Structure formats: C-alpha cells, structure tokens
Amino acid sequence: MTFSIQTSRLTLIPLTNQHLQVWHQLGRKDLEKTLDLQPNRWEMELFYEQETQQALRDYWIPQTSKFPLDYYWYTNWEIILSATSCSVGGIGFAGLPDDQGSTEIGYALDQKYRGQGIATEAVKALSEWAFQDAGLQIIRAETPVDNAASQRVLEKNRFQKTGEKTLALENPMQVFTWERLRY
Numbered sequence: 001m002t003f004s005i006q007t008s009r010l011t012l013i014p015l016t017n018q019h020l021q022v023w024h025q026l027g028r029k030d031l032e033k034t035l036d037l038q039p040n041r042w043e044m045e046l047f048y049e050q051e052t053q054q055a056l057r058d059y060w061i062p063q064t065s066k067f068p069l070d071y072y073w074y075t076n077w078e079i080i081l082s083a084t085s086c087s088v089g090g091i092g093f094a095g096l097p098d099d100q101g102s103t104e105i106g107y108a109l110d111q112k113y114r115g116q117g118i119a120t121e122a123v124k125a126l127s128e129w130a131f132q133d134a135g136l137q138i139i140r141a142e143t144p145v146d147n148a149a150s151q152r153v154l155e156k157n158r159f160q161k162t163g164e165k166t167l168a169l170e171n172p173m174q175v176f177t178w179e180r181l182r183y
C-alpha cells in the first residue's frame with residue numbers, strides 16, 4: 001500500500017523512485033497504470049511541461065534514490081481526483097527543511113482542472129502534512145508575476161508575498177517570492 005494524503009476531494013500520492021523510473025522510461029500512461037489511475041493527458045503550458053520533465057530527470061529520480069527514507073520531500077506527489085481516480089497535476093517540495101527550517105513548495109495543474117480550488121486544496125493538505133515535521137519553520141514559494149491564479153492559491157493558504165526577483169532562465173522570468181510561517 002502506497003502512503004497517501006486524503007482530503008475531501010483529493011488523494012495526494014508521493015511517487016517512489018520506482019514510480020518515477022516508470023514515468024521516465026515508459027511514460028505517464030504506464031505510470032497511471034502502475035498507480036491504477038484512469039488515463040488523463042495533462043494539458044499544461046510548454047514551460048511547465050519542460051520544467052516537469054527536467055525535474056523528473058535531474059531532481060526527483062536522483063534525489064529519491066539518494067534519500068530513499070525521506071523521498072516524500074524530494075518527489076512529485078500526484079494530485080488525484082478521488083471521485084474519478086484521475087491525476088490532474090503534481091505538487092512537491094525542494095527537499096527536507098534546510099538549516100533554517102525552510103523548504104520550497106511547487107505545483108502545477110492540468111489546465112482542464114484549474115479554477116476549481118484543486119490547487120488550493122492540495123497546497124493546504126501538503127503544507128499541513130509538512131508542518132508535522134518539527135524541523136520545518138517556513139515554506140517558500142515562487143510564482144510568475146503574471147500568474148494571478150497561483151498567487152491566489154498561496155494567499156488562501158496563508159502565504160505572504162515577500163519580494164520579487166528575476167529567475168535566470170533561458171528566458172528570464174519575473175517572480176514573486178512567498179513564505180508561509182509555521183505559526
């Protein structure tokens with residue numbers, strides 16, 4: 001039985017290294033079969049698709065291999081609509097809390113399921129789970145300055161805007177920085 005977090009509408013499942021290998025080597029359809037999910041082709045902006053593939057290859061697989069006992073902090077959690085057993089997005093952290101008790105959260109949702117409170121519910125559930133770790137004091141996040149919907153998700157989850165910066169990407173991106181304190 002795979003560990004999961006349940007909410008009124010969602011199931012969040014952290015992908016093990018084995019799950020991630022299936023996704024990387026065989027594709028999402030095979031991952032969905034492995035997890036006994038209904039098929040759903042995610043529709044996301046190209047940037048988020050590329051970011052997800054890069055995270056899968058360069059972060060989630062190596063980090064879940066390196067930290068098998070703490071893989072929950074280093075992986076993608078599938079956001080699943082419980083009523084349909086359909087994965088509609090992903091959410092996760094950038095690792096265990098650092099020396100300052102901080103980690104970063106990120107999430108992406110299939111365009112077909114946006115505007116329904118799903119991301120808000122997923123961020124709430126995963127944040128509450130994470131704050132059970134006594135070492136976690138701050139959850140950080142970044143949102144593109146033009147992504148008002150993602151900013152609302154964070155505001156509804158008691159994140160405070162702390163600044164603005166430019167991410168040094170192939171195409172530089174302006175983002176707002178956010179923090180949610182433990183208390």
